[in-house]
Amino acid sequence: MSEVLLVLNAGSSSIKFALFEAHSEPTAEHLICEGAISGIGHKAHFKATGRSGEALIDEVLPDGETLDEAMAALIDWIERGFPDQSLAAAGHRVVHGGAIFDAPVVIAAGVVDQLRSFEPLAPLHQPHNLAAIEALSKLHPNLPQVACFDTAFHHRQSEVATAFALPRDLHAEGVRRYGFHGLSYEYIAGRLPAVAGPAVADGRVVVAHLGSGASMCAMRARSSVATTMGFTALDGLMMGSRCGELDPGVVLYLIDQRGMSVKAVTDLLYHSSGLLGVSGISDDMRTLLESDDPRAREAIELFVYRISRELGSLAAALGGLDALVFTGGIGEHAPEIRKRVCDLAGWLGITLDAAANAAGAARISIPESKVSVWVIPTDEDLMIARHVWRLVDGGR
Secondary structure, eight states, rough: OOOEEEEEEEEEEEEEEEEOOOSSOOOOOEEEEEEEEEEETSOOOEEEEETOOOOEEEEEOTTTOOHHHHHHHHHHHHHHHHHTTEEEEEEEEEOTTTTTTTSSSOOOOHHHHHHTTTTTGGGHEEEHHHHHHHHHHHTTTTTTEEEEEEEEGGSSSSSHOOOOOOOOHHTTOOSSOOOHHHHHHHHHHHHHHHHHHHHTTTTTEEEEEEEOOOOOOEEETTTTEEEOOOSSTSSSSSHHHOOSOOOHHHHHHHHTTTTOHHHHHHHHHSSSSSHHHEEESSSHHHHHHHOOOHHHHHHHHHHHHHHHHHHHHHHHHSSSOEEEEEEEEHHHHHHHHHHHHHTTTTTGOOOOOOHHHHTTTTTTTTOSSSEEEOOOOOOHHHHHHHHHHHHHGOOO
16 A cells, blocks of 8 residues: 655635655655645535546535535545555645744644644634644544645745834734745745756745735745745735735724724735725736726736836845746736736846747746746645655655
8 A cells, every 4th residue: 555645725715635645755746636625614615636637526515514524525535536545644734833933843742732823923824724734633643744834934034134113022022024925935946946057046036926825035045035925924915805015004094094893904905905906806817817997907007016116126135136937826827917027127137038928938038138037837735745755754
């Protein structure tokens, strides 16, 4: 019987998962299947595809499915569908590791309690990440589980890069810049030498992770120097439904003058802003690019403008720029957005290769471009699987 690694990313109403062979350190070729159970609590929909994209399951689970029940359905499906393979270990995407965890950790007694203390720092993500850990523990009490943090990659940034200009006692309490999307950036940092060459990889690189959640990271020698997200995943770039950088006075105005509750403001900033709020149409970039509505155009222009502003800031933090990398759903699949960003970044020495960009090539800048530009698909699931393998040696 061979062993497999389970990767989990739990949200408020979904569990995304991937299954990898565990006979050696995982690569993309070791993926067995991937999928999600979405709509948990309503009409939970279970979908999974195999390594070649073939459908393995596409079913609606019973109404009122809880996360525990959804997890049980997932594990039962894996055990019935892959009878010759046994679970060796599981890895979880956990959004916040606080100031304590600077690397993935095997979940042992007390770790979940420490992670729960970070829930105020990521209230929309952390509780659901931990709920998945606890649900799997009930089903497989002896299964090794590993927490992999979105904050860990940025943990070694300098004090000046992480500090807010607030009283020192707040910084001591953990009110500082953390940064997120770290698993994606770590994966890209590992791919850079093979794709762009060691000289570029170890130079001054800005990676733009653009999707429904969006951020950018400045790297030197493949280590995080600065990033656009800060204390929470609200900061920095405009996103699908999140506002990005915002004058804190706006929040004070909404509470004081509009009489909005904290819950109402939270919902506004996380779920009703960004591309959705500005366009009034959709939080999906594909829909906006296809629309001839002027509001869609304005939302796209603001999205690109914010990327351009942050790119200049991150280049300043690096003292120059050698390469720009696009990744994430929009970064990988929206050549029009890449074109607009590169056009605005011409002052940095970027010259786009229009044909390569349209074709989605790995390098989309001309050979003479002072700053090279790349498109590198990210794989956070694979990054988690590798961490699990390294920490528990395939569960043995």
